[in-house]
């Protein structure tokens with residue numbers, strides 16, 4: 001009885017999930033990544049960050065797997081890129097006529113030092129964060145009422161807005177869940193891990209969705225998900241280990257002798 005083995009994939013958010021929310025540490029996940037490597041299970045990062053930001057970081061994880069950037073806007077797989085969002089040039093075009101009526105300032109209007117001040121990032125990181133292809137973060141400078149009106153106008157123009165901690169992001173109509181069908185291609189089972197609202201579509205699109213607990217005790221409302229007890233990378237390691245154990249995926253053969 002030949003059993004069709006499903007390819008297993010792990011799709012993961014970065015901040016607060018694979019990386020610690022405060023100090024960006026991640027040692028806890030490394031032995032688990034080793035184990036996945038040994039079993040041929042890819043770890044696909046699905047982040048709101050830019051391609052340049054992930055490329056600068058992925059060496060630390062020894063990761064060469066496909067990745068999804070700018071909140072589900074594009075999936076990179078080697079030389080191949082599949083776009084689910086909207087090119088930034090079109091986003092900037094859409095913003096242009098709205099500038100008279102609303103007060104805001106975007107990345108495209110800002111110098112690198114300004115972006116450094118906004119984000120608290122160092123120069124190189126700020127440059128990588130500014131290397132956007134499918135979204136425009138805005139610092140809102142107008143009233144909340146005007147903001148509502150603005151978001152409505154953006155939606156009418158076929159784009160969407162996403163409220164983050166610091167910025168109001170304008171991007172194409174996509175989310176972190178959209179690229180998963182493409183990734184699955186009818187033959188993979190996907191475990192997805194995330195900690196915030198912008199991860200919900202991804203958790204929903206996965207076969208196993210995992211909510212990672214947060215340090216600020218934020219509770220992400222979601223049905224049919226597993227929940228970690230630990231936060232950030234500890235929670236990530238806890239839950240992926242639990243799932244791999246259940247699926248009887250062998251431990252990594254790497255020894256430390």
Ligand SMILES: [Mg+2]
Pocket residue numbers: 013014015016017194195196
């Ligand atoms: Mg997160």
